[in-house]
Amino acid sequence: MSLSIGIVGLPNVGKSSLFNLLTQNCVPAENYPFCTIDPNVGCVKVPDARLDVLAKMSASAKIIPTMVEFTDIAGIVKDAHKGEGLGNKFLANIREVDAICQVVRIFNDPNVIHVSNRVNPKEDKEIIDLELIMADLDTVTKKLDSSKKSSRSGLSKEAEAEMKLLESIKAALDSGRFASSVPVIDDLRPFAKQLNLFTAKPMMVLLNVDESTQNTSIDLPNIRPEDICRINVKLEFELQALSPEEQKEYLKELGMTERGLDRFIQKAYSILELLTFLTTGADETRAWTVRKGTKAPQAAGVIHTDFEKSFIRAEVISYDDFVSCGGESGARDQGKLRVEGKDYVMADGDICDFKVGV
Ligand SMILES: Nc1nc2c(ncn2[C@@H]2O[C@H](COP(=O)(O)OP(=O)(O)OP(=O)(O)O)[C@@H](O)[C@H]2O)c(=O)[nH]1
Numbered sequence: 001m002s003l004s005i006g007i008v009g010l011p012n013v014g015k016s017s018l019f020n021l022l023t024q025n026c027v028p029a030e031n032y033p034f035c036t037i038d039p040n041v042g043c044v045k046v047p048d049a050r051l052d053v054l055a056k057m058s059a060s061a062k063i064i065p066t067m068v069e070f071t072d073i074a075g076i077v078k079d080a081h082k083g084e085g086l087g088n089k090f091l092a093n094i095r096e097v098d099a100i101c102q103v104v105r106i107f108n109d110p111n112v113i114h115v116s117n118r119v120n121p122k123e124d125k126e127i128i129d130l131e132l133i134m135a136d137l138d139t140v141t142k143k144l145d146s147s148k149k150s151s152r153s154g155l156s157k158e159a160e161a162e163m164k165l166l167e168s169i170k171a172a173l174d175s176g177r178f179a180s181s182v183p184v185i186d187d188l189r190p191f192a193k194q195l196n197l198f199t200a201k202p203m204m205v206l207l208n209v210d211e212s213t214q215n216t217s218i219d220l221p222n223i224r225p226e227d228i229c230r231i232n233v234k235l236e237f238e239l240q241a242l243s244p245e246e247q248k249e250y251l252k253e254l255g256m257t258e259r260g261l262d263r264f265i266q267k268a269y270s271i272l273e274l275l276t277f278l279t280t281g282a283d284e285t286r287a288w289t290v291r292k293g294t295k296a297p298q299a300a301g302v303i304h305t306d307f308e309k310s311f312i313r314a315e316v317i318s319y320d321d322f323v324s325c326g327g328e329s330g331a332r333d334q335g336k337l338r339v340e341g342k343d344y345v346m347a348d349g350d351i352c353d354f355k356v357g358v
């Protein structure tokens with residue numbers, strides 16, 4: 001499963017630099033022979049420390065991480081929703097992605113022109129937000145108008161509920177809030193999804209910092225603080241050029257324990273509402289991706305299409321149990337290996353052995 005995150009922001013904030021950083025960091029895996037699918041789309045491996053631990057325990061010949069796709073989108077300008085700049089192309093590109101990463105500049109550099117000639121992350125984010133909100137408002141208003149027309153001949157209960165939802169979304173957008181701030185009941189989820197609104201997509205912010213702004217506290221609209229990730233893109237480029245040992249040394253000097261880039265990829269992966277399950281053995285230790293809520297047979301189907309139909313049961317050990325029991329046989333002895341059936345809902349970190357029929 002390949003889900004994609006669109007890198008969105010004002011011109012010159014570091015979107016393409018981030019994209020290049022991500023794709024250069026990528027080692028081709030056998031299921032994705034090319035990292036860069038086209039100049040703007042790249043597959044990136046998701047760092048997961050659990051893989052190294054499991055590979056060591058199982059003496060695996062190789063490690064295969066799971067992947068996530070990033071799309072580098074052209075810089076948005078004010079009035080994009082009216083077709084300014086690359087307006088329409090830009091919006092069409094964002095429409096296709098599953099989640100949005102807004103890059104916001106908070107680095108100072110007189111050599112890099114800022115479109116408004118000043119560094120102001122809050123206002124920059126507001127410009128982008130407004131474009132997305134205006135484009136969504138257009139979609140919602142059109143939809144409301146057509147529902148109102150058909151309502152003259154009477155509305156079904158279902159259509160009435162849909163119209164109410166549209167009205168709540170419109171009210172939110174009118175007051176500068178995102179569609180994602182409007183609660184949607186389960187029955188209306190398919191309808192809401194099919195609207196494909198920009199501001200209903202999962203969203204995160206990457207603050208492109210420098211040494212002087214890396215700890216600057218900042219309050220951004222329409223985003224939870226935990227969905228903001230700080231990276232110094234320029235510094236990450238410098239790190240990229242170093243060997244893994246030199247990187248460790250440099251990070252230590254800077255008082256950091258890991259690269260910001262790894263944290264960023266993990267965060268981007270997490271907003272997609274996915275979970276990782278694992279398989280491990282002498283051949284390989286591997287991470288697999290499914291949407292949250294996926295049941296065991298469908299998860300087995302990710303490994304091999306036929307496995308979904310021929311699924312019999314799953315033998316599951318949670319990652320923590322696997323490690324603390326010293327591997328599969330220890331977990332089995334201590335009653336930590338669970339036998340799960342076709343209604344089992346997968347959990348993150350499940351180590352699975354799927355039993356299938358022929
Ligand atoms: N000082 C500094 N410069 C940066 C940083 N990130 C990017 N730049 C520079 O900013 C300029 C623009 O970077 P890009 O990555 O091309 O910006 P972009 O957001 O893709 O711009 P558009 O594609 O035009 O929308 C380049 O000269 C980069 O080298 C950073 O963290 N610090």
Ligand SMILES: [Mg+2]
Nearest residue numbers: 015016074075
């Ligand atoms: Mg660019």
